[in-house]
Amino acid sequence: MKKKIYYTLVILVLIYGGFSLYYRPYTIADNKMQLEESVVKIINRPVVITDKVEIKQELNLHNKKFVLFSYGNKLANVELIKGINKKYKIEGVELNDNYFQDDIRTTSDGKYLILVGKNYNSKIAYVRVLLDSNEYKINIPQQEYFITYCKVPMETERTFIGVGNLKIYNSQDVDITEEMNKILFK
Known part of the structure; x- marks a missing residue:
């Protein structure tokens, strides 16, 4: 009986750990302000480029979101993917002139x-x-x-x-x- 409880607890901890690892990167809600803050954080690695971005357009296409934004007088875009928790993580950013x-x-x-x-x-x-x-x-x-x-x-x-x-x-x-x-x- 004790072994069953022990194995059940181990399985529950592993399931919880798996879900935690999956959900951790999917933190961006479908919220313009949070998206702008997340984009600023990612484009300022490793060198600070800007402290503000302005979202110009968004496209939701199945499990992806494509966002066009400006910083300074430049345009850039970001691709996000939606997780099963309905939140997004950034897949990539393109900065060019x-x-x-x-x-x-x-x-x-x-x-x-x-x-x-x-x-x-x-x-x-x-x-x-x-x-x-x-x-x-x-x-x-x-x-x-x-x-x-x-x-x-x-x-x-x-x-x-x-x-x-x-x-x-x-x-x-x-x-x-x-x-x-x-x-x-x-």
């Missing part, structure tokens, strides 16, 4: 091409992307900052859009790639 960023990301529902950035003077209506011999047309929201996406096949091997494989168009279907490249990609 561009106003337009692209990535292929995997969620619980498949792969997606994610575009984030600034729609300078709302000139961009859509982009055409060539990715692994498939062409995608992605509408860009007519607002200052955006996060948009389209589903791509799971077999997609590339994780970014290569040079020359992205064309930017205005609302009159005119290719404005060269003009926008000077502004969006510093």
Whole structure:
């Protein structure tokens, strides 16, 4: 009888320990202020870059959250993953000097091409992307900052859009790639 109680206690402690280890990194609630504080902490490692970030756009896509934020006069984005406790942990942060960023990301529902950035003077209506011999047309929201996406096949091997494989168009279907490249990609 004592052995049963002992083994039961050991099993309960192991289960509790397992849950604790799983839940520990998933601490970010679906709360803008807490998210901003968490982003500031992570981007200031190992060198302090900023004491404040401003969230511009958020996209919830299945088990992931993609967030576009600014710090100073720069744009950056962060990818978070949702745990079974409905809280998030940061999977990665991209800091660069561009106003337009692209990535292929995997969620619980498949792969997606994610575009984030600034729609300078709302000139961009859509982009055409060539990715692994498939062409995608992605509408860009007519607002200052955006996060948009389209589903791509799971077999997609590339994780970014290569040079020359992205064309930017205005609302009159005119290719404005060269003009926008000077502004969006510093």
